[in-house]
Amino acid sequence: MPAPSASPTTHATPAPAGAATTARPPAPGGSRFGPVALVVSAGISVQFGAALAVMIMPRAGAAGVVTLRLAAAALVLLLLCRPKVRGYLRADWGTVIAFGVAMAGMNGLFYQAIDRIPLGPAVTLEVLGPLALSVIVSRRLVNLLWAGLALAGVVLLAGHGGAGFGGLDPLGAAYALGAGAMWAAYIVFSARTGRRFPQADGLALAMAVAAVLSLPLGIVESGSALLVPSTLALGLGVAVLSSVLPYTLELLALRRLPAPTFAILMSLEPAIAATAGFLVLNQALSALDALAIALVIAASMGAVRSQTRKQPA
Template structure:
Protein backbone atom coordinates (compact mmCIF):
# COMPACT_ATOMS: atom_id res chain seq x y z
CA UNK A 1 0.00 0.00 0.00
CA UNK A 2 1.06 3.62 -0.28
CA UNK A 3 1.17 6.00 2.63
CA UNK A 4 -0.58 9.39 2.44
CA UNK A 5 1.15 12.13 0.54
CA UNK A 6 3.59 14.21 2.54
CA UNK A 7 1.88 17.31 1.19
CA UNK A 8 -1.55 16.29 2.39
CA UNK A 9 -3.17 18.46 5.06
CA UNK A 10 -3.25 17.27 8.64
CA UNK A 11 -6.34 15.53 9.87
CA UNK A 12 -9.17 17.65 11.23
CA UNK A 13 -9.73 15.21 14.07
CA UNK A 14 -7.17 15.03 16.84
CA UNK A 15 -6.35 11.43 17.64
CA UNK A 16 -8.24 10.32 20.71
CA UNK A 17 -8.75 7.07 22.48
CA UNK A 18 -11.81 5.44 23.97
CA UNK A 19 -12.48 6.71 27.41
CA UNK A 20 -11.45 10.29 26.57
CA UNK A 21 -7.78 9.90 27.47
CA UNK A 22 -6.00 10.91 24.24
CA UNK A 23 -3.25 12.82 26.05
CA UNK A 24 -2.44 9.87 28.30
CA UNK A 25 -2.15 7.43 25.40
CA UNK A 26 -0.59 10.02 23.11
CA UNK A 27 2.23 10.58 25.61
CA UNK A 28 3.50 7.10 24.72
CA UNK A 29 4.39 8.28 21.23
CA UNK A 30 3.61 6.16 18.15
CA UNK A 31 6.41 3.66 18.79
CA UNK A 32 5.36 3.30 22.43
CA UNK A 33 1.77 2.75 21.37
CA UNK A 34 2.72 -0.03 18.99
CA UNK A 35 5.00 -1.80 21.48
CA UNK A 36 2.43 -1.54 24.29
CA UNK A 37 -0.17 -2.99 21.95
CA UNK A 38 2.18 -5.85 21.04
CA UNK A 39 2.68 -6.81 24.68
CA UNK A 40 -1.04 -6.60 25.42
CA UNK A 41 -2.16 -8.66 22.44
CA UNK A 42 0.34 -11.47 22.99
CA UNK A 43 -0.39 -11.90 26.68
CA UNK A 44 -4.07 -11.78 25.79
CA UNK A 45 -3.42 -14.48 23.21
CA UNK A 46 -1.74 -16.66 25.81
CA UNK A 47 -4.76 -16.23 28.09
CA UNK A 48 -7.00 -17.17 25.15
CA UNK A 49 -5.16 -20.48 24.73
CA UNK A 50 -6.09 -21.38 28.31
CA UNK A 51 -9.72 -20.61 27.45
CA UNK A 52 -9.87 -22.84 24.36
CA UNK A 53 -10.70 -26.08 26.26
CA UNK A 54 -13.84 -24.31 27.49
CA UNK A 55 -15.12 -22.80 24.24
CA UNK A 56 -12.88 -23.90 21.36
CA UNK A 57 -10.88 -21.61 19.09
CA UNK A 58 -13.88 -20.19 17.22
CA UNK A 59 -15.85 -19.75 20.42
CA UNK A 60 -12.99 -17.74 21.94
CA UNK A 61 -12.84 -15.50 18.86
CA UNK A 62 -16.58 -14.91 19.07
CA UNK A 63 -16.40 -13.95 22.75
CA UNK A 64 -13.42 -11.72 22.11
CA UNK A 65 -15.07 -9.83 19.25
CA UNK A 66 -18.45 -9.51 21.00
CA UNK A 67 -17.00 -8.23 24.28
CA UNK A 68 -14.68 -5.82 22.50
CA UNK A 69 -17.54 -4.53 20.32
CA UNK A 70 -19.75 -3.88 23.36
CA UNK A 71 -16.98 -1.98 25.18
CA UNK A 72 -16.04 0.13 22.16
CA UNK A 73 -19.64 0.94 21.20
CA UNK A 74 -20.50 2.02 24.76
CA UNK A 75 -17.35 4.10 25.20
CA UNK A 76 -17.08 5.62 21.71
CA UNK A 77 -20.79 5.93 20.85
CA UNK A 78 -20.01 6.28 17.13
CA UNK A 79 -22.45 8.01 14.79
CA UNK A 80 -24.24 5.70 12.39
CA UNK A 81 -25.37 8.45 10.02
CA UNK A 82 -23.42 10.88 7.90
CA UNK A 83 -20.96 8.35 6.44
CA UNK A 84 -20.47 7.74 2.74
CA UNK A 85 -20.67 4.38 1.00
CA UNK A 86 -16.89 4.41 0.76
CA UNK A 87 -16.66 4.94 4.51
CA UNK A 88 -18.92 1.96 5.19
CA UNK A 89 -17.14 -0.13 2.60
CA UNK A 90 -13.83 0.56 4.34
CA UNK A 91 -15.32 -0.41 7.71
CA UNK A 92 -16.76 -3.66 6.35
CA UNK A 93 -13.48 -4.73 4.71
CA UNK A 94 -11.63 -3.77 7.91
CA UNK A 95 -14.09 -5.92 9.88
CA UNK A 96 -13.62 -8.90 7.56
CA UNK A 97 -9.83 -8.58 7.84
CA UNK A 98 -10.08 -8.30 11.63
CA UNK A 99 -12.37 -11.30 12.00
CA UNK A 100 -10.37 -13.40 9.56
CA UNK A 101 -7.08 -12.55 11.25
CA UNK A 102 -8.45 -13.52 14.66
CA UNK A 103 -10.19 -16.69 13.51
CA UNK A 104 -7.24 -18.05 11.56
CA UNK A 105 -4.74 -17.18 14.28
CA UNK A 106 -6.69 -18.88 17.06
CA UNK A 107 -7.13 -21.96 14.90
CA UNK A 108 -3.32 -21.91 14.51
CA UNK A 109 -2.47 -21.59 18.22
CA UNK A 110 -4.93 -24.37 18.97
CA UNK A 111 -2.55 -26.63 16.99
CA UNK A 112 0.98 -25.19 17.31
CA UNK A 113 2.87 -23.24 20.05
CA UNK A 114 2.30 -19.50 20.35
CA UNK A 115 5.87 -18.41 19.49
CA UNK A 116 6.19 -20.32 16.18
CA UNK A 117 2.61 -19.37 15.25
CA UNK A 118 3.35 -15.66 15.54
CA UNK A 119 6.71 -16.08 13.78
CA UNK A 120 4.85 -17.48 10.77
CA UNK A 121 2.05 -14.94 11.02
CA UNK A 122 4.46 -11.99 10.98
CA UNK A 123 5.42 -12.80 7.37
CA UNK A 124 2.28 -10.91 6.31
CA UNK A 125 3.34 -7.56 7.80
CA UNK A 126 6.91 -8.09 6.60
CA UNK A 127 5.75 -8.63 3.04
CA UNK A 128 3.66 -5.47 3.35
CA UNK A 129 6.68 -3.49 4.57
CA UNK A 130 8.69 -4.47 1.48
CA UNK A 131 5.84 -3.63 -0.90
CA UNK A 132 5.11 -0.32 0.84
CA UNK A 133 8.70 0.93 1.12
CA UNK A 134 10.00 -0.25 -2.29
CA UNK A 135 13.58 0.07 -1.05
CA UNK A 136 16.19 -2.61 -1.67
CA UNK A 137 17.54 -2.43 1.89
CA UNK A 138 14.15 -3.40 3.31
CA UNK A 139 14.09 -6.41 1.01
CA UNK A 140 17.37 -7.40 2.67
CA UNK A 141 15.80 -7.19 6.13
CA UNK A 142 12.80 -9.15 4.94
CA UNK A 143 15.17 -11.79 3.59
CA UNK A 144 16.82 -12.03 6.99
CA UNK A 145 13.42 -12.58 8.56
CA UNK A 146 12.65 -15.26 5.98
CA UNK A 147 15.93 -16.94 6.89
CA UNK A 148 14.67 -17.06 10.45
CA UNK A 149 11.43 -18.65 9.33
CA UNK A 150 13.28 -21.24 7.26
CA UNK A 151 15.50 -21.98 10.25
CA UNK A 152 12.37 -22.48 12.28
CA UNK A 153 11.13 -24.81 9.57
CA UNK A 154 14.35 -26.79 9.48
CA UNK A 155 14.25 -27.10 13.23
CA UNK A 156 10.70 -28.18 13.64
CA UNK A 157 8.10 -27.82 10.86
CA UNK A 158 8.04 -31.60 10.71
CA UNK A 159 6.97 -31.48 14.34
CA UNK A 160 4.34 -28.78 13.77
CA UNK A 161 0.81 -29.54 12.67
CA UNK A 162 0.71 -28.59 8.94
CA UNK A 163 -2.86 -27.35 9.31
CA UNK A 164 -1.73 -25.06 12.12
CA UNK A 165 1.11 -23.77 9.93
CA UNK A 166 -1.38 -23.03 7.11
CA UNK A 167 -3.71 -21.21 9.50
CA UNK A 168 -0.80 -19.10 10.80
CA UNK A 169 0.24 -18.11 7.27
CA UNK A 170 -3.36 -17.26 6.41
CA UNK A 171 -3.57 -15.13 9.54
CA UNK A 172 -0.46 -13.29 8.33
CA UNK A 173 -2.15 -12.42 5.03
CA UNK A 174 -5.19 -11.11 6.89
CA UNK A 175 -2.88 -9.19 9.26
CA UNK A 176 -1.43 -7.31 6.28
CA UNK A 177 -4.96 -6.45 5.13
CA UNK A 178 -5.80 -5.37 8.68
CA UNK A 179 -2.88 -2.91 8.68
CA UNK A 180 -3.97 -1.38 5.38
CA UNK A 181 -7.62 -0.95 6.33
CA UNK A 182 -6.91 0.09 9.92
CA UNK A 183 -4.98 3.05 8.50
CA UNK A 184 -7.77 3.87 6.03
CA UNK A 185 -10.42 3.59 8.73
CA UNK A 186 -8.43 5.85 11.05
CA UNK A 187 -8.30 8.52 8.33
CA UNK A 188 -12.03 8.37 7.59
CA UNK A 189 -13.47 8.37 11.12
CA UNK A 190 -12.80 10.59 14.15
CA UNK A 191 -11.23 9.19 17.30
CA UNK A 192 -11.87 5.41 17.49
CA UNK A 193 -15.36 5.49 15.94
CA UNK A 194 -14.32 3.49 12.88
CA UNK A 195 -12.71 0.83 15.05
CA UNK A 196 -15.87 0.51 17.16
CA UNK A 197 -18.06 0.12 14.07
CA UNK A 198 -15.68 -2.39 12.47
CA UNK A 199 -15.51 -4.43 15.68
CA UNK A 200 -19.32 -4.56 15.82
CA UNK A 201 -19.53 -5.70 12.19
CA UNK A 202 -16.85 -8.34 12.78
CA UNK A 203 -18.70 -9.62 15.86
CA UNK A 204 -21.98 -9.91 13.93
CA UNK A 205 -20.27 -11.73 11.06
CA UNK A 206 -18.55 -14.18 13.41
CA UNK A 207 -21.47 -14.80 15.79
CA UNK A 208 -23.14 -17.59 13.75
CA UNK A 209 -19.79 -19.38 13.42
CA UNK A 210 -19.18 -19.19 17.17
CA UNK A 211 -22.69 -20.37 18.04
CA UNK A 212 -22.39 -23.38 15.74
CA UNK A 213 -18.91 -24.19 17.09
CA UNK A 214 -19.38 -23.65 20.85
CA UNK A 215 -23.14 -23.52 21.43
CA UNK A 216 -24.24 -23.05 25.04
CA UNK A 217 -20.64 -23.10 26.28
CA UNK A 218 -20.48 -19.43 25.33
CA UNK A 219 -22.96 -18.62 28.14
CA UNK A 220 -20.89 -20.11 30.96
CA UNK A 221 -20.14 -17.26 33.45
CA UNK A 222 -16.45 -18.17 33.86
CA UNK A 223 -16.04 -18.46 30.11
CA UNK A 224 -17.71 -15.09 29.60
CA UNK A 225 -15.45 -13.44 32.18
CA UNK A 226 -12.27 -14.89 30.68
CA UNK A 227 -13.47 -14.03 27.17
CA UNK A 228 -14.04 -10.42 28.24
CA UNK A 229 -10.51 -10.26 29.67
CA UNK A 230 -9.11 -11.58 26.39
CA UNK A 231 -11.12 -8.95 24.52
CA UNK A 232 -9.68 -6.11 26.58
CA UNK A 233 -6.09 -7.35 26.31
CA UNK A 234 -6.15 -8.59 22.71
CA UNK A 235 -8.62 -6.23 21.01
CA UNK A 236 -9.72 -3.06 22.79
CA UNK A 237 -6.34 -1.81 24.03
CA UNK A 238 -3.99 -2.93 21.21
CA UNK A 239 -6.35 -2.11 18.31
CA UNK A 240 -6.99 1.36 19.70
CA UNK A 241 -3.27 1.99 20.18
CA UNK A 242 -2.48 0.71 16.69
CA UNK A 243 -5.20 2.83 15.07
CA UNK A 244 -3.85 5.94 16.81
CA UNK A 245 -0.25 5.07 15.96
CA UNK A 246 -1.05 4.59 12.28
CA UNK A 247 -2.17 8.21 12.12
CA UNK A 248 1.36 9.32 13.03
CA UNK A 249 3.55 6.48 11.78
CA UNK A 250 4.24 5.33 8.20
CA UNK A 251 2.49 2.03 7.50
CA UNK A 252 5.74 0.42 6.37
CA UNK A 253 7.43 1.23 9.71
CA UNK A 254 4.40 -0.02 11.61
CA UNK A 255 4.47 -3.28 9.67
CA UNK A 256 8.17 -3.73 10.39
CA UNK A 257 7.62 -3.23 14.14
CA UNK A 258 5.24 -6.17 14.07
CA UNK A 259 8.32 -8.35 13.65
CA UNK A 260 8.88 -7.98 17.39
CA UNK A 261 5.70 -9.97 18.03
CA UNK A 262 7.37 -13.44 17.91
CA UNK A 263 9.67 -12.65 20.84
CA UNK A 264 6.81 -11.21 22.87
CA UNK A 265 4.63 -14.19 22.00
CA UNK A 266 7.37 -16.64 22.97
CA UNK A 267 7.77 -14.86 26.31
CA UNK A 268 4.03 -14.92 26.94
CA UNK A 269 3.85 -18.58 25.93
CA UNK A 270 6.63 -19.46 28.34
CA UNK A 271 5.34 -17.44 31.30
CA UNK A 272 1.66 -18.35 30.99
CA UNK A 273 1.57 -21.63 29.07
CA UNK A 274 4.95 -23.16 29.93
CA UNK A 275 5.87 -23.43 26.21
CA UNK A 276 9.67 -23.49 26.22
CA UNK A 277 11.64 -22.83 23.01
CA UNK A 278 14.36 -25.03 21.60
CA UNK A 279 17.70 -23.44 20.73
CA UNK A 280 16.82 -23.55 17.02
CA UNK A 281 13.46 -21.89 17.57
CA UNK A 282 15.07 -19.18 19.72
CA UNK A 283 17.68 -18.52 17.01
CA UNK A 284 14.98 -18.30 14.35
CA UNK A 285 13.00 -15.79 16.36
CA UNK A 286 16.20 -13.80 17.04
CA UNK A 287 16.76 -13.48 13.27
CA UNK A 288 13.25 -12.11 12.83
CA UNK A 289 13.86 -9.58 15.61
CA UNK A 290 17.21 -8.59 14.08
CA UNK A 291 15.43 -7.96 10.79
CA UNK A 292 12.94 -5.74 12.59
CA UNK A 293 15.61 -3.71 14.35
CA UNK A 294 17.60 -3.29 11.15
CA UNK A 295 14.57 -2.14 9.19
CA UNK A 296 13.56 0.37 11.87
CA UNK A 297 17.11 1.75 11.99
CA UNK A 298 16.97 2.13 8.22
CA UNK A 299 13.82 4.20 8.50
CA UNK A 300 15.25 6.34 11.32
CA UNK A 301 18.53 6.75 9.45
CA UNK A 302 16.66 8.30 6.56
CA UNK A 303 15.29 10.90 8.97
CA UNK A 304 11.78 10.18 7.76
CA UNK A 305 9.23 12.03 9.85
CA UNK A 306 5.74 10.66 10.39
CA UNK A 307 3.61 11.30 7.34
CA UNK A 308 0.80 13.84 7.86
CA UNK A 309 -2.60 12.20 7.57
CA UNK A 310 -5.16 13.75 5.21
CA UNK A 311 -8.52 14.84 6.50
CA UNK A 312 -11.27 12.20 6.26
CA UNK A 313 -13.19 12.42 3.00
CA UNK A 314 -16.89 13.10 3.00
Protein backbone atom coordinates in the same frame (compact mmCIF):
# COMPACT_ATOMS: atom_id res chain seq x y z
CA MET B 1 -2.76 -11.67 18.71
CA PRO B 2 -1.19 -8.60 17.33
CA ALA B 3 -2.32 -5.03 17.74
CA PRO B 4 -2.02 -1.69 15.93
CA SER B 5 0.57 0.58 14.35
CA ALA B 6 0.45 3.92 12.71
CA SER B 7 0.88 4.22 8.99
CA PRO B 8 0.32 2.04 5.92
CA THR B 9 3.85 2.62 4.67
CA THR B 10 6.08 2.81 7.71
CA HIS B 11 5.06 0.01 9.99
CA ALA B 12 5.31 -3.69 10.26
CA THR B 13 2.16 -3.98 12.34
CA PRO B 14 -1.41 -2.67 12.14
CA ALA B 15 -3.02 0.51 13.40
CA PRO B 16 -6.46 1.07 14.84
CA ALA B 17 -8.64 3.33 12.75
CA GLY B 18 -7.87 6.93 13.56
CA ALA B 19 -4.30 6.20 14.63
CA ALA B 20 -2.87 7.38 11.31
CA THR B 21 -3.88 10.93 12.14
CA THR B 22 -2.56 10.95 15.70
CA ALA B 23 1.10 9.99 15.25
CA ARG B 24 3.53 12.88 15.46
CA PRO B 25 7.07 13.38 16.69
CA PRO B 26 7.49 14.11 20.38
CA ALA B 27 8.16 17.62 21.53
CA PRO B 28 11.84 18.61 21.49
CA GLY B 29 13.57 17.48 24.63
CA GLY B 30 10.63 15.31 25.63
CA SER B 31 11.27 11.86 27.03
CA ARG B 32 10.24 8.84 24.98
CA PHE B 33 10.31 6.48 27.93
CA GLY B 34 6.63 7.01 28.70
CA PRO B 35 5.23 6.18 25.24
CA VAL B 36 7.74 3.34 24.81
CA ALA B 37 6.48 1.84 28.06
CA LEU B 38 2.91 2.18 26.76
CA VAL B 39 3.74 0.29 23.54
CA VAL B 40 5.60 -2.47 25.37
CA SER B 41 2.75 -2.77 27.88
CA ALA B 42 0.28 -3.05 25.00
CA GLY B 43 2.34 -5.84 23.42
CA ILE B 44 2.49 -7.71 26.71
CA SER B 45 -1.27 -7.31 27.13
CA VAL B 46 -1.99 -8.65 23.63
CA GLN B 47 0.19 -11.73 23.92
CA PHE B 48 -0.81 -12.66 27.45
CA GLY B 49 -4.42 -12.22 26.31
CA ALA B 50 -3.67 -14.72 23.53
CA ALA B 51 -2.20 -17.11 26.10
CA LEU B 52 -5.39 -16.80 28.16
CA ALA B 53 -7.39 -17.55 25.00
CA VAL B 54 -5.46 -20.80 24.53
CA MET B 55 -6.36 -21.80 28.08
CA ILE B 56 -10.10 -21.42 27.51
CA MET B 57 -10.19 -23.05 24.06
CA PRO B 58 -10.97 -26.50 25.58
CA ARG B 59 -14.15 -24.92 26.94
CA ALA B 60 -15.36 -22.98 23.90
CA GLY B 61 -13.19 -23.96 20.94
CA ALA B 62 -11.09 -21.62 18.82
CA ALA B 63 -14.05 -20.15 16.91
CA GLY B 64 -15.98 -19.73 20.15
CA VAL B 65 -13.14 -17.81 21.78
CA VAL B 66 -12.87 -15.54 18.73
CA THR B 67 -16.59 -14.84 18.95
CA LEU B 68 -16.39 -14.02 22.66
CA ARG B 69 -13.38 -11.77 22.16
CA LEU B 70 -14.75 -9.82 19.20
CA ALA B 71 -18.28 -9.51 20.61
CA ALA B 72 -17.06 -8.29 24.00
CA ALA B 73 -14.53 -5.89 22.43
CA ALA B 74 -17.18 -4.54 20.04
CA LEU B 75 -19.61 -3.95 22.89
CA VAL B 76 -17.02 -2.11 24.97
CA LEU B 77 -15.80 0.02 22.04
CA LEU B 78 -19.33 0.90 20.90
CA LEU B 79 -20.23 2.01 24.42
CA LEU B 80 -17.05 4.05 24.79
CA CYS B 81 -16.95 5.63 21.31
CA ARG B 82 -20.67 5.85 20.53
CA PRO B 83 -19.91 6.27 16.83
CA LYS B 84 -22.29 8.13 14.54
CA VAL B 85 -23.84 6.03 11.79
CA ARG B 86 -25.27 8.83 9.65
CA GLY B 87 -23.61 11.18 7.23
CA TYR B 88 -21.23 8.67 5.63
CA LEU B 89 -20.96 7.75 1.96
CA ARG B 90 -21.35 4.26 0.55
CA ALA B 91 -17.58 4.16 -0.02
CA ASP B 92 -17.04 4.92 3.68
CA TRP B 93 -19.18 1.97 4.69
CA GLY B 94 -17.48 -0.24 2.13
CA THR B 95 -14.13 0.60 3.68
CA VAL B 96 -15.21 -0.05 7.26
CA ILE B 97 -16.85 -3.35 6.25
CA ALA B 98 -13.65 -4.44 4.50
CA PHE B 99 -11.76 -3.47 7.67
CA GLY B 100 -14.13 -5.62 9.72
CA VAL B 101 -13.76 -8.58 7.33
CA ALA B 102 -9.97 -8.31 7.59
CA MET B 103 -10.21 -8.13 11.38
CA ALA B 104 -12.48 -11.17 11.56
CA GLY B 105 -10.21 -13.15 9.23
CA MET B 106 -7.06 -12.15 11.09
CA ASN B 107 -8.47 -13.16 14.47
CA GLY B 108 -10.20 -16.31 13.25
CA LEU B 109 -7.16 -17.69 11.46
CA PHE B 110 -4.76 -16.72 14.26
CA TYR B 111 -6.81 -18.44 16.94
CA GLN B 112 -7.08 -21.55 14.80
CA ALA B 113 -3.27 -21.42 14.56
CA ILE B 114 -2.58 -21.11 18.29
CA ASP B 115 -5.01 -23.95 18.93
CA ARG B 116 -2.55 -26.16 17.00
CA ILE B 117 0.95 -24.67 17.37
CA PRO B 118 2.81 -22.78 20.14
CA LEU B 119 2.16 -19.07 20.55
CA GLY B 120 5.69 -17.87 19.75
CA PRO B 121 5.98 -19.69 16.41
CA ALA B 122 2.43 -18.62 15.47
CA VAL B 123 3.18 -14.92 15.92
CA THR B 124 6.56 -15.31 14.19
CA LEU B 125 4.84 -16.75 11.10
CA GLU B 126 2.01 -14.23 11.29
CA VAL B 127 4.32 -11.21 11.31
CA LEU B 128 5.57 -12.25 7.86
CA GLY B 129 2.38 -10.75 6.41
CA PRO B 130 3.05 -7.15 7.54
CA LEU B 131 6.74 -7.63 6.70
CA ALA B 132 5.88 -8.66 3.14
CA LEU B 133 3.57 -5.64 2.83
CA SER B 134 6.37 -3.35 4.02
CA VAL B 135 8.79 -4.80 1.45
CA ILE B 136 6.26 -4.50 -1.38
CA VAL B 137 5.26 -0.94 -0.54
CA SER B 138 8.83 0.31 -0.17
CA ARG B 139 10.02 -1.00 -3.58
CA ARG B 140 13.61 -0.71 -2.38
CA LEU B 141 16.29 -3.22 -3.28
CA VAL B 142 17.68 -3.23 0.26
CA ASN B 143 14.40 -4.61 1.55
CA LEU B 144 15.03 -7.78 -0.41
CA LEU B 145 17.85 -8.32 2.11
CA TRP B 146 15.37 -8.10 4.97
CA ALA B 147 12.97 -10.42 3.15
CA GLY B 148 15.82 -12.90 2.73
CA LEU B 149 16.65 -12.65 6.42
CA ALA B 150 13.04 -13.39 7.32
CA LEU B 151 13.04 -16.30 4.88
CA ALA B 152 16.15 -17.66 6.59
CA GLY B 153 14.27 -17.58 9.87
CA VAL B 154 11.36 -19.48 8.33
CA VAL B 155 13.70 -22.06 6.76
CA LEU B 156 15.35 -22.54 10.14
CA LEU B 157 11.91 -22.84 11.67
CA ALA B 158 10.78 -25.45 9.15
CA GLY B 159 14.03 -27.39 9.07
CA HIS B 160 14.43 -27.84 12.80
CA GLY B 161 13.23 -31.31 13.72
CA GLY B 162 11.99 -32.52 17.05
CA ALA B 163 9.72 -30.68 19.45
CA GLY B 164 10.58 -27.15 18.23
CA PHE B 165 9.42 -25.24 15.18
CA GLY B 166 10.20 -28.20 12.94
CA GLY B 167 7.51 -30.19 14.73
CA LEU B 168 4.79 -27.67 13.86
CA ASP B 169 1.44 -28.94 12.72
CA PRO B 170 1.28 -28.02 8.99
CA LEU B 171 -2.34 -26.88 9.20
CA GLY B 172 -1.55 -24.69 12.21
CA ALA B 173 1.38 -23.11 10.35
CA ALA B 174 -0.86 -22.50 7.32
CA TYR B 175 -3.43 -20.80 9.53
CA ALA B 176 -0.70 -18.55 10.98
CA LEU B 177 0.49 -17.56 7.50
CA GLY B 178 -3.12 -16.89 6.47
CA ALA B 179 -3.54 -14.71 9.55
CA GLY B 180 -0.44 -12.79 8.44
CA ALA B 181 -2.00 -12.14 5.03
CA MET B 182 -5.15 -10.86 6.72
CA TRP B 183 -2.98 -8.75 9.04
CA ALA B 184 -1.53 -7.04 5.96
CA ALA B 185 -5.07 -6.37 4.69
CA TYR B 186 -5.98 -5.11 8.17
CA ILE B 187 -3.14 -2.56 7.95
CA VAL B 188 -4.33 -1.23 4.60
CA PHE B 189 -7.99 -0.90 5.56
CA SER B 190 -7.20 0.39 9.03
CA ALA B 191 -5.37 3.35 7.50
CA ARG B 192 -8.18 3.97 4.99
CA THR B 193 -10.81 3.77 7.72
CA GLY B 194 -8.83 6.20 9.87
CA ARG B 195 -8.97 8.76 7.07
CA ARG B 196 -12.75 8.43 6.69
CA PHE B 197 -13.94 8.16 10.31
CA PRO B 198 -13.09 10.41 13.28
CA GLN B 199 -11.22 9.23 16.38
CA ALA B 200 -11.79 5.51 16.97
CA ASP B 201 -15.30 5.44 15.49
CA GLY B 202 -14.17 3.39 12.50
CA LEU B 203 -12.45 0.87 14.76
CA ALA B 204 -15.59 0.44 16.86
CA LEU B 205 -17.79 -0.06 13.78
CA ALA B 206 -15.32 -2.47 12.16
CA MET B 207 -15.10 -4.45 15.40
CA ALA B 208 -18.90 -4.77 15.35
CA VAL B 209 -18.76 -6.05 11.76
CA ALA B 210 -16.09 -8.59 12.74
CA ALA B 211 -18.18 -9.74 15.72
CA VAL B 212 -21.26 -10.28 13.52
CA LEU B 213 -19.21 -12.27 11.00
CA SER B 214 -17.67 -14.49 13.67
CA LEU B 215 -20.91 -15.14 15.57
CA PRO B 216 -22.32 -17.95 13.35
CA LEU B 217 -19.01 -19.84 13.42
CA GLY B 218 -18.79 -19.56 17.19
CA ILE B 219 -22.38 -20.76 17.65
CA VAL B 220 -21.89 -23.73 15.31
CA GLU B 221 -18.69 -24.84 17.10
CA SER B 222 -19.52 -24.08 20.72
CA GLY B 223 -23.28 -23.58 21.02
CA SER B 224 -24.49 -23.11 24.58
CA ALA B 225 -20.92 -23.36 25.93
CA LEU B 226 -20.58 -19.69 25.04
CA LEU B 227 -23.21 -18.80 27.63
CA VAL B 228 -21.51 -20.46 30.61
CA PRO B 229 -20.86 -17.57 33.06
CA SER B 230 -17.24 -18.53 33.76
CA THR B 231 -16.51 -18.84 30.04
CA LEU B 232 -18.15 -15.48 29.37
CA ALA B 233 -16.04 -13.88 32.09
CA LEU B 234 -12.83 -15.35 30.67
CA GLY B 235 -13.85 -14.25 27.17
CA LEU B 236 -14.32 -10.72 28.46
CA GLY B 237 -10.84 -10.92 29.97
CA VAL B 238 -9.41 -11.94 26.59
CA ALA B 239 -11.23 -9.04 24.92
CA VAL B 240 -9.89 -6.51 27.42
CA LEU B 241 -6.31 -7.85 27.31
CA SER B 242 -6.14 -8.43 23.54
CA SER B 243 -8.22 -5.55 22.17
CA VAL B 244 -9.53 -2.80 24.43
CA LEU B 245 -6.49 -2.21 26.65
CA PRO B 246 -3.76 -2.43 23.95
CA TYR B 247 -5.68 -0.25 21.48
CA THR B 248 -6.09 2.39 24.18
CA LEU B 249 -2.43 2.26 25.21
CA GLU B 250 -1.23 2.42 21.61
CA LEU B 251 -3.45 5.37 20.71
CA LEU B 252 -1.98 7.22 23.68
CA ALA B 253 1.56 6.27 22.66
CA LEU B 254 1.05 7.33 19.03
CA ARG B 255 0.35 10.89 20.14
CA ARG B 256 3.90 11.20 21.47
CA LEU B 257 5.92 8.64 19.52
CA PRO B 258 6.99 8.74 15.84
CA ALA B 259 5.28 6.05 13.77
CA PRO B 260 8.55 4.34 12.67
CA THR B 261 9.71 4.02 16.28
CA PHE B 262 6.31 2.60 17.17
CA ALA B 263 6.57 0.05 14.36
CA ILE B 264 10.03 -1.08 15.44
CA LEU B 265 8.78 -1.63 18.98
CA MET B 266 5.82 -3.62 17.65
CA SER B 267 8.29 -5.84 15.77
CA LEU B 268 9.12 -7.35 19.15
CA GLU B 269 5.73 -9.11 19.24
CA PRO B 270 7.14 -12.59 18.42
CA ALA B 271 9.56 -12.39 21.35
CA ILE B 272 6.80 -11.24 23.71
CA ALA B 273 4.56 -14.04 22.43
CA ALA B 274 7.27 -16.64 23.02
CA THR B 275 7.73 -15.34 26.57
CA ALA B 276 3.98 -15.47 27.23
CA GLY B 277 3.83 -19.00 25.83
CA PHE B 278 6.65 -20.08 28.12
CA LEU B 279 5.36 -18.42 31.30
CA VAL B 280 1.64 -19.16 30.93
CA LEU B 281 1.43 -22.23 28.70
CA ASN B 282 4.78 -23.91 29.48
CA GLN B 283 5.77 -23.77 25.79
CA ALA B 284 9.57 -23.93 25.95
CA LEU B 285 11.83 -22.85 23.06
CA SER B 286 15.19 -24.26 22.03
CA ALA B 287 18.18 -22.13 21.00
CA LEU B 288 17.33 -22.66 17.31
CA ASP B 289 13.73 -21.63 17.95
CA ALA B 290 14.95 -18.41 19.58
CA LEU B 291 17.32 -17.77 16.66
CA ALA B 292 14.46 -18.16 14.17
CA ILE B 293 12.40 -15.61 16.11
CA ALA B 294 15.38 -13.25 16.28
CA LEU B 295 15.92 -13.40 12.51
CA VAL B 296 12.30 -12.48 11.77
CA ILE B 297 12.37 -9.66 14.34
CA ALA B 298 15.60 -8.29 12.86
CA ALA B 299 14.11 -8.43 9.35
CA SER B 300 11.02 -6.57 10.47
CA MET B 301 13.04 -3.86 12.21
CA GLY B 302 15.39 -3.52 9.25
CA ALA B 303 12.51 -3.14 6.78
CA VAL B 304 10.95 -0.40 8.92
CA ARG B 305 14.24 1.51 9.31
CA SER B 306 15.16 1.35 5.61
CA GLN B 307 11.69 2.52 4.66
CA THR B 308 11.94 5.41 7.12
CA ARG B 309 15.21 6.59 5.54
CA LYS B 310 13.49 6.66 2.16
CA GLN B 311 10.95 9.21 3.33
CA PRO B 312 11.79 12.92 3.66
CA ALA B 313 12.36 14.21 7.16
